[in-house]
Amino acid sequence: xxxxxxxxxxxxxxxxxxxxxxxxxxxxxxxxxxxxxxxxxxxxxxxxxxxxxxxxxxxxxxxxxxxxxxxxxxxxxxxxxxxxxxxxxxxxxxxxxxxxxxxxxxxxxxxxxxxxxxxxxxxxxxxxxxxxxxxxxxxxxxxxxxxxxxxxxxxxxxxxxxxxxxxxxxxxxxxxxxxxxxxxxxxxxxxxxxxxxxxxxxxxxxxxxxxxxxxxxxxxxxxxxxxxxxxxxxxxxxxxxxxxxxxxxxxxxxxxxxx
Amino acid sequence: xxxxxxxxxxxxxxxxxxxxxxxxxxxxxxxxxxxxxxxxxxxxxxxxxxxxxxxxxxxxxxxxxxxxxxxxxxxxxxxxxxxxxxxxxxxxxxxxxxxxxxxxxxxxxxxxxxxxxxxxxxxxxxxxxxxxxxxxxxxxxxxxxxxxxxxxxxxxxxxxxxxxxxxxxxxxxxxxxxxxxxxxxxxxxxxxxxxxxxxxxxxxxxxxxxxxxxxxxxxxxxxxxxxxxxxxxxxxxxxxxxxxxxxxxxx
Numbered sequence: 001x002x003x004x005x006x007x008x009x010x011x012x013x014x015x016x017x018x019x020x021x022x023x024x025x026x027x028x029x030x031x032x033x034x035x036x037x038x039x040x041x042x043x044x045x046x047x048x049x050x051x052x053x054x055x056x057x058x059x060x061x062x063x064x065x066x067x068x069x070x071x072x073x074x075x076x077x078x079x080x081x082x083x084x085x086x087x088x089x090x091x092x093x094x095x096x097x098x099x100x101x102x103x104x105x106x107x108x109x110x111x112x113x114x115x116x117x118x119x120x121x122x123x124x125x126x127x128x129x130x131x132x133x134x135x136x137x138x139x140x141x142x143x144x145x146x147x148x149x150x151x152x153x154x155x156x157x158x159x160x161x162x163x164x165x166x167x168x169x170x171x172x173x174x175x176x177x178x179x180x181x182x183x184x185x186x187x188x189x190x191x192x193x194x195x196x197x198x199x200x201x202x203x204x205x206x207x208x209x210x211x212x213x214x215x216x217x218x219x220x221x222x223x224x225x226x227x228x229x230x231x232x233x234x235x236x237x238x239x240x241x242x243x244x245x246x247x248x249x250x251x252x253x254x255x256x257x258x259x
Numbered sequence: 260x261x262x263x264x265x266x267x268x269x270x271x272x273x274x275x276x277x278x279x280x281x282x283x284x285x286x287x288x289x290x291x292x293x294x295x296x297x298x299x300x301x302x303x304x305x306x307x308x309x310x311x312x313x314x315x316x317x318x319x320x321x322x323x324x325x326x327x328x329x330x331x332x333x334x335x336x337x338x339x340x341x342x343x344x345x346x347x348x349x350x351x352x353x354x355x356x357x358x359x360x361x362x363x364x365x366x367x368x369x370x371x372x373x374x375x376x377x378x379x380x381x382x383x384x385x386x387x388x389x390x391x392x393x394x395x396x397x398x399x400x401x402x403x404x405x406x407x408x409x410x411x412x413x414x415x416x417x418x419x420x421x422x423x424x425x426x427x428x429x430x431x432x433x434x435x436x437x438x439x440x441x442x443x444x445x446x447x448x449x450x451x452x453x454x455x456x457x458x459x460x461x462x463x464x465x466x467x468x469x470x471x472x473x474x475x476x477x478x479x480x481x482x483x484x485x486x487x488x489x490x491x492x493x494x495x496x497x498x499x500x501x502x503x504x505x506x507x508x509x510x
Contacts, residue, residue: 151344153340153342153344154344154346156307156312156338156340157338157340157344158361159312159331160310160312160331160334160336160337160338161334161357161358161361161362161407162331162332162334162361162362163361167361171346171357171360171361172346175346175348178348251348251387252347252348252387252388252389253347
């Protein structure tokens with residue numbers, strides 16, 4: 001039993017890493033053999049030496065972007081959760097406001113970003129807001145669904161204890177919605193980073209989006225790749241952090257298909 | 260003595276679907292009554308009407324001479340469903356404590372710990388529902404239903420989802436628990452579609468007809484008061500099975 005678990009873990013870690021290494025080797029060979037210029041596709045070794053050389057600066061910019069994403073994530077998810085709780089208590093609010101929530105979701109964040117920069121400036125706030133906007137919808141939809149999808153038997157059971165509405169909410173609906181909430185949070189981790197970077201594209205003096213944009217202007221493709229990799233690492237780290245928290249909080253849920 | 264539960268001409272329509280038709284019967288204190296009938300005849304609906312969770316279209320339920328709404332507020336019913344309906348984020352003990360928590364009760368009702376011991380789960384207090392077998396989960400559900408000392412225990416096919424061996428064992432366990440906790444609970448309404456189960460457990464069997472269900476017959480089970488598995492080989496038991504089977508077949 002234990003041995004099997006170890007084998008499974010090994011498969012989860014070992015396989016992706018070996019594939020990754022394989023792709024890097026193929027990439028390196030491809031660029032070398034076809035003599036592709038650096039500004040189009042740099043070699044992985046060049047990218048990694050660039051990362052190593054500018055690590056502190058890259059980390060600083062990644063840190064800023066991740067900070068924007070994290071604050072936006074907290075803000076968007078908190079607001080989305082609160083609105084979902086209001087929706088679950090008032091059908092009028094849900095019916096009246098849901099179309100606007102959908103409108104907010106369907107408007108591309110790229111289209112809104114310039115406006116956000118105009119309103120909130122080129123500093124960190126416009127990026128936080130962009131992140132919050134993209135995080136808002138998944139949590140709203142999932143929380144509403146989670147709060148509502150309570151099995152009728154459970155409701156009958158609590159009614160037989162003459163439970164009050166707020167007790168049903170706290171003891172039943174809220175914990176029942178946790179798996180739904182966490183699946184929204186996991187989707188949001190990636191979206192939050194996207195929101196922050198899009199905000200930085202429009203106007204910023206720092207952050208990973210700013211690095212990507214300026215390196216395009218100067219055809220510094222190596223630097224751009226380095227920045228892309230850093231943003232990806234930030235996103236992955238963020239995702240696994242939430243994944244880890246989920247495993248502790250929603251421990252009763254089978255987490256085999258947790259993506 | 261007045262009956263504990265009076266079912267008076269209960270009729271139920273779901274939209275145009277006629278489910279129950281003028282069902283009447285009484286249940287006395289210390290009776291174990293089974294409701295049996297063809298599947299889909301509305302047994303569960305009847306049980307839900309008795310417990311006040313579903314409103315009848317016509318008719319009335321009286322619990323200890325007051326309305327079912329009052330009875331629900333007074334928490335006269337302990338419910339056990341076909342599924343255990345345990346909260347997966349609470350361990351066995353915390354599931355049994357749930358009713359007391361909701362009632363904010365700090366008095367001297369049954370200790371959840373003791374009830375878990377009674378249902379044979381003393382060493383499983385800290386186990387979560389997904390770590391317990393189906394039979395064990397149902398034991399937790401029974402313990403939970405007894406915490407606030409309801410007047411009537413309502414069981415809706417509680418062992419229907421279990422395999423036959425476990426089911427037989429749980430039948431014996433239920434009788435043992437009821438015997439041990441006689442001071443707490445003595446009246447049971449038990450919905451089942453298993454004829455042997457109904458006869459083995461009950462003092463009285465209410466046989467319902469096909470939908471729209473009417474009371475076809477009320478059978479008194481005159482088997483010895485304390486039931487042992489040996490009863491199942493007695494002539495009387497086999498006759499009763501025959502009798503109920505014939506009643507259900509006639510439709």
